[in-house]
Amino acid sequence: MNKHVSAVVIFITVTAAILYSCKHEIPAGPETGLPGGISGLPGSVGRPCSPDSVYFANTIFPLINSSCAIAGCHDAASHAEGVVLTSYNNIMRYVVAGNAANSKLYKVIVRTDNERMPPPPAPAWTTEQKAALQKWINQGAKNNACDKCDTVDFKYSTAIKTIMQNKCQGCHNPASLGGGVDLSTYTGVKASALTGKLYGSVIWSSGVSAMPKGGIKLPDCEITQIRKWIDAGSQNN
Known part of the structure; x- marks a missing residue:
């Protein structure tokens, strides 16, 4: 390998390392759009959670998955009203990053009438959960994740x-x-x-x-x- 080629290889390697080390969002999978940063997947392991941030993989996706992307509602099979909320990419169709007030997802979650989501008689999101969604959107609605769990606490x-x-x-x-x-x-x-x-x-x-x-x-x-x-x-x- 000549010196010119060696220099190019080194440049590419260093550049890639810098880009990777500065990347804070968890890349979506090519098929599902799911975050790749939890449950032992690359991206969040060892990355401490900021108390000032809300993370998609840790908080938002689990909430949506368990209360909205369920059978009969907005899973891939049911796709009620044509809406599917089974991945980050699909969820972002109803989110205006940085602006919760203009995001369709947030507006239907915080409604207090029979048009709210999840629809009655399913329980509405708690005040804390609604606040987390609002904060996540206003912080840029990133596809992010972190490590925040402590096995010492199991109460x-x-x-x-x-x-x-x-x-x-x-x-x-x-x-x-x-x-x-x-x-x-x-x-x-x-x-x-x-x-x-x-x-x-x-x-x-x-x-x-x-x-x-x-x-x-x-x-x-x-x-x-x-x-x-x-x-x-x-x-x-």
């Missing part, structure tokens, strides 16, 4: 309840009992844990319906939190 009130609320309750609540399972209360979560279905579903065990259904597998850290909570007696702590 129900501070860890398990949050996981259930953001990633499971959209399909498992009194108005939408997916598989006949209610994960909107401690009693329901404990009952599922005692049967072994809760843990089996989140580790995608064979013979058990993988959860979140149609979504991204929970990060290893959150699965560990659930396992530790169950092993400690599934307490309401």
